[in-house]
Amino acid sequence: MLKKLWKIACLIVANEAAERLSAFTVSASLVLYLTKEMRESLPDAATHVSDWVGATYLLMLVGAFLADAYLGRYLTVILSSAVYLVGMIMLTISASVTSLRPAPCNTDTSNCPSATPGQSAFLYSALALVALGTGGVKPNVPSFGADQHDENDERELSYKYTFFNLFFLSIKVGALLGLTVMVYIEQEKGYAWGFGLPTGIMFASVVILAAGFPRYRYKKPMGSVFTRFIQVIVVAVKNHFKGAKVSPEVKLYEVATEESDILGARKLSHTPQYRFLDKAAVMEDPETTDITNRWKLCTVTQVEELKTFLRVFPVWASTIALSLSLAQQSTFFLAQSKILDRNLGPNFVIPAGSMQVFAVINAFITVPIYEKIVVPIIQRKTNHHRGLTSLQRMGLGLFISIFALASASAIEHMRRTSSNRNSLSVFWLVPQFFILGGAESFTYVGQLEFFYDEATDGMKSVCGALFLSEIGIGSWVNTALVKIVERATGTGEGGWLRDDLNDSKLDYYYAILAAISAVNLFLYVWVARRYKGRHQG
Known part of the structure; x- marks a missing residue:
């Protein structure tokens, strides 16, 4: 039985890796695509990407609702994947057909034509379908995978937590390939190839998931x-x-x-x-x-179902600040990567989007070390089967995120005030990516464990979507914060956030984020210490 369980888990994990490869390839390229191909300003492109990410993750509540109430998790994932695939096809067409992008600049590059309403509408329709599809896929796949483990069988139940770690690593495998191979192909061959290949891989992910249809365990929808x-x-x-x-x-x-x-x-x-x-x-x-x-x-x-939801809600709300920090990876961290020296040898230029790979590398280091070395040591001291409780693990991730933003602020201040700022290596950005990857590793897996364990049978997908939706809210908070900073400091001389990062004061913005993360940590600790789960009576 356990051998069969692992085969099923591998199908689900492979599907997630393929889907995440597509998602990370798009997210790593979108700011650059909007600024370079669609000719949007950097602050506008950053807020549009944040808004899109926000919508993507909040739509997960809709996807979870449909799965729990009407369609079931498997059917919701398959149908949503089809919608996702159509969106990816449209995105590839947008990058392939010249009439769907602004005309090339003339000799006067200061007066380049902007995208027409029709061109923008086609692009954002594609992104809307990708967001809608993701909303049905992402909250239901981890719950569907956990459903394959019989909670009445102690041997199978023990493998559920291993599945969560494996599932998290599958996300990082997809991210690793998307942020290296796919982004490099995009840099060398263009956005048509960059979006087209993930589209093909997304199709393959649907086939992979469908292949296990006769072997899966299914749970019927339980109503709204x-x-x-x-x-x-x-x-x-x-x-x-x-x-x-x-x-x-x-x-x-x-x-x-x-x-x-x-x-x-x-x-x-x-x-x-x-x-x-x-x-x-x-x-x-x-x-x-x-x-x-x-x-x-x-x-x-x-x-008691409603009581459970009310109990987990403060925990959810007090971890949103991490999502605000993570939103920087696909916006301002990416913009920084673009302007620094990315030459690696005489013939190779590191794609700007590939810098996120250092956050992924952290997961491949942190998760195995934590599982194989740290957990056995902590188990002897805490007598807890996971070493740290899920709440403690989440808190550790929030603590680490403060240092990620503090380092980002310090490095950007050094870059901005340096006399040779235009020739600084992009590897100066490694610490902020790497540390933030560690924060995500601890918090994300802790959230998976916490929300699945605390959720009642009738709200597994909804609780999963609830914790994922905070990524969307964090992105929207990032958009709001950018707008607030722009209004407070202006968009001209002296403005903190401008098209040209050399004229901006992005380090001040990162310092604000670090302060928000520190305040949020104290709030989280207060909430976590008072949390009393449904199993505690």
Whole structure:
């Protein structure tokens, strides 16, 4: 059985690696494509990319909702992959057909034609389809992979956490190939090749996932978790105004069957937190109450579902600052890479987008060392089966992110004030990429473990999408912060963020981000110390 489990896991992991290769290739090139080919200003291109990333990740809530409520995870992933593929095809066409991009500049490069509304509409329609497809794929693939492990089998369950680490590394494998091979081909052959090859690989990822169709374990959709949440709130408020009381003497309603009345979901034990919501399960008159109508009476399990969501929400909200930091990798970090000396020998120029590979390399170093060396040592001290708890692991990642932004600020200040700033090597940027990669390694895997473990049966995908959506919110916060800084400092002389980074003060912007990360860490520690999971009663 375990051999079969690993074969299935490999299919899912291979699919994720292929999909991430496509995604990272696009994200690593998009700012440069918008500035070079579509002739947008750097601040505009940075905010458009942040907005696109934000929409991509927030659409994951929609994808998770469809999977949990109606389609199931597998069908949602396959259909969303098809939408994703159409978007990639359109993106390749945009880069291949000259009439879909602005006309070449004349001799006066200061007056180059901008993209027409039609050209921009075609490009952003392609990006919208990619975002929509990603929204259905990304939140459901890790949950679908975890579903292959029987939680009632201790041997299989122990492999679930190994799967999460393997899944994270598959993301980094896709990123590694996308940020090196694909970005280099794009630099040498053009954007048509740069977008076309990932399109072909995306098609292959769909075939890979479909190949395991007869072997997968499937969980049926359990209905809309958001509808159940609303029912609990509505019934609790109604019963409150009717004078319903909650006390140890009041018996709360639960179905008599072995499982809950949420299709395929196990019953949840009552917890004392958020007692107001318990009023939704108070049965006033057993003779007249319609126990089948959830708009009049909810079960304990249904109430506990909403309680679980409310418990994990502060943890989610207090980790958004890391996503704000990660947004820099595909925007201003990339812009810095472009203007520094990228020559490696006489005949090779490092693609600007490939600098993100140092964040990926960190994962290949950090995760194996942590799993094989650090965890056994910490286990002996903490007696916890994972060494550090998922909350502790997330906090460590948030702590590391402060140093990533601090180093970025220091290095950019050195570059900006240096007399030979135009000849500095791009390798000066390695520390900020590498350290931020370490922060992501700890926080991302910790989030995978935390949200999957804490989520109830009926909201696995939604909880997965919730933690991924913070990447989107972090990107939108980055957009808002850029606009605030532009308004406060101006876009002309003295402005912190300008088209020419040599005239900008990007180091000040990074310093603000480092300060935000430090404040956020204190907030996270406060939240984490007070967190009480559903398994703790």
